[in-house]
Amino acid sequence: MSIGIIGAGEIGQAFAKHVVKAGYEVLLSNSRGPESLAPLVAKLGGKSKAVTVKEAAAADIVFIALPWKHLKEAVSDLPEWNGRIVIDAMNPIITPEFIVADLGGKTSSEVVSELVPGARVVKGFNTLTPAVLGSDPQIVGRRVIFISGDDAAAKAEVARINDKIGFATVDLGGLAEGGKLHQFPGGPFPTLNLIKLP
Secondary structure, X not given: OEEEEEOOOHHHHXXXXXXXXXXXXXXXXXXXXXXXXXXXXHHHOOOEEEOOHHHHHOOOEEEEOOOHHHHHHHOOOOOOOOOOEEEEOOOOEEOOOOEEOOOOOOOHHHHHHHHOOOOEEEEEXXXXXXXXXXXXXXXXXXXXXXXXXXXXXXXXXXXXXXXXXXXXXXXXXXXXXXXXXXXXXXXXXXXXXXXEOO
């Protein structure tokens, strides 16, 4: 299975470290092009590769971790999604001003879902700081990743990835109701570093 990552910032890198270590083929991309990612790929090793955004978007599963203001442009000219899974790890904050985006009453993942028609969107990996997300997920137990989504099979696949890389999964429901619980800002779960005991 290949995992494409669109956005190689701190969250994208933290996730990449775990999935590379678990043996996945990882296709990293950013807006500056594959050459800019050569040092990161050399550091990650394994089956990691620097690619274009379009190449990353063609992977079996696509992890998107972009600044919110760049999302629409980044996904506007990508191949058909055809039911592939998109993991939305973003929060609707416009930086550097730190302004909450106007979502028109929707959750951020509902907005993402509209921008990637045909994809099965699963919200996840958005509640922990990059340092915590990138650290060892298995301490006394397993660090918790909250997910939400409208497709049960897609959520089950993301949960399998979580399990393989060492995290525990808590499913909060659909993108509307569940998304509100782990959306930042506003939800009760962002920044909570919870551990599921054995």
